[in-house]
Amino acid sequence: MKKWFSNIGPGTLVTAAFIGPGTVTVCTLAGVQFGYSLLWALVLSIIACMVLQEMSARLGIITQKGLSEVVKSQFDNKIVRWILIGVILSAIFIGNAAYEAGNISGGVLGLSTILGSPTVQIGTISINYMSITIGIIAFVLLYIGNYKVLERSLVVLVLFMSIAFIITAIVTKPDLSLLFKGFVPDLSADKILTIVGLIGTTVVPYNLFLHASIVSEKWKTKEDLPAARKDTIVAIVLGGLVSMAIIIAGAAIQQTEVNNAADLAKGLEPVFGSMAKYVLSLGLFAAGITSAITAPLAAAYVVKGCMGWQDGLKSNSFRAVWMFILFLGVLFSSLGIKSIVIIRFAQIANGLLLPIIAIFLLWVMNQKNILxxxxxxxKQNILGFLIVFITCFLGFRGVWKVIIN
Known part of the structure; x- marks a missing residue:
């Protein structure tokens, strides 16, 4: 077991970030609403994630720097440099604040099924104490500031959710003919926002920054690139299989409305019966905690690179950034908006922000003076630009659909 843990790399954090409450919720909703017909969108998302995260890992190993730090170093003109930094920081803060709210809301969604109403009334003010509780847990884990402790503690939590859904997908005995039809692309207008959400919950924009920054914690030389690629591909493929399993389990739910964790848990009933809602609740809580750690951590790494800070994870400036993102997540998840609505919004926001971050990454990955x-x-450029084009197209269609509605 010790040897197994020692071979686990940063790819685990990437998977831990996207196998969160957002993935469970959006994939379940995709299965409930559209059956297996959006499995193709997940295949696209998994390929995109592997291509972009491999670039991110390669950048981190060769330069021993983060993406934002490298981008900043390429511009001598202060005005241009600060405009670019402003764009990066805006994208990351908006995306991470939304994502963090979704993560914490997912944890609340899980706990509320077991513990009941998550709010207490103090005079005229309604306080969601579960959001605060999850925020405190994430705060403690982040404050420890030990990368290996974070990495290893996330593995077990992610595995718990993964195994439950994979077993469920098998037990539901899906219709194979319908299953295979799900891998044929379908861009119907009513599915666009869900497709953008599936991409946003798999190819998490902040993961591109996080991966480049943390990969140097484990690997130092170009000889380590094969190990990093293997770690990245294996972690993402396994995460993708879990996402597919959630869609398949969701397709077995015999209802069209999903409003809470008990509704989401119906997909697990073939395996866990009446205990399904408790299993899913604990899983959502675990997934919420894992993702609630990675989002603030990624934001702090981005700001560290942009501002040129040399201090590590335990510096006051680094901690101030992740504390701010964590605070925003707790705040937004406490506003009384339905958890599922917050989670879905966060995934769509990430899907819309992805092309911006991907363009920065592609530009950097073609700089000879850096790499x-x-x-x-x-081949990598063709795949990269194809991903940017597809995500831009889907993003614009999604925004247009919201405008005309």
């Missing part, structure tokens, strides 16, 4: 012989190949 030397490790710049993108023609």
């Amino acid at each position: 030397g012989n490790f710049t993108n190949s023609l």
Whole structure:
């Protein structure tokens, strides 16, 4: 077991970030509303995630720097440099604040099924004490500031959710003919926002910054690239299989409205019966905690790179950033908005922000003065630009659908 843990790399954090409450919720909703017909969107998301995260890991190993730090170093003109930094910081803060609210709301969604109403009334003010509780747990884990403690503690929590849904997907005995049809692309107008949400919950924009920053914690030289690629691909493929299993389990739910964790848990009933809601509740709580850790951590790494801070995870400036994101997450998740609504909004917001971050990454990955012989190949560039084009197209269609409605 000790050897197994020692071989686990930063790819685990990437998977832990996207196998969160957002994935459970959006994938379940996709299965409930559209059956297996959006499995193709997940395949696209998994390929996109592997391509972009491999670039991010390669950048981190070769430069031993984060993405924001590298982008900043490429511009001598102060005005241009600060405009770019402003764009990056805006995208990350908006995306991470929304995502963090979704993460904490997911944890609340899980706990509320077991513990009842998550709010207490103090005079005219309604306080969601579960959001605060989850925020405190995430705060303690982040304050410890030990990368290996974070990495290893997340593995067990992610595995718990993964195994439950994979077993459920098998037990539900899906219709194979319908299942295979789900891998044929379908861009019907009513599915666009869900497709954007599926991409946003798999290819998490902040993961591109987080991966480049933390990969140097484990690997230091170009000889480590094969190990990093293997770690990245294995982690993402396993995460993708779990996402597919959640859609398949969701497709077995015999209802169209999903409002709480008990409704989400109906997909697990074939395996866990009446205990399904408790299993899913604990899983949502675990997934909420894992993702609630990675979102603030990623934001802090981005700001650290943009501002040129040299201090580590335990510095006051680094901690101030993740504390701010964590505070925003707790605040937004306490506003009385339905948890499922917050979670879905966060995934769509991430899907819309992805092209901006991906363009920055692609530009950097073609700079010889940064990466030397490790710049993108023609094949990697074609895949990268294709991903940007598809996500831009889907994002614009999604925004247009919201406007005309």
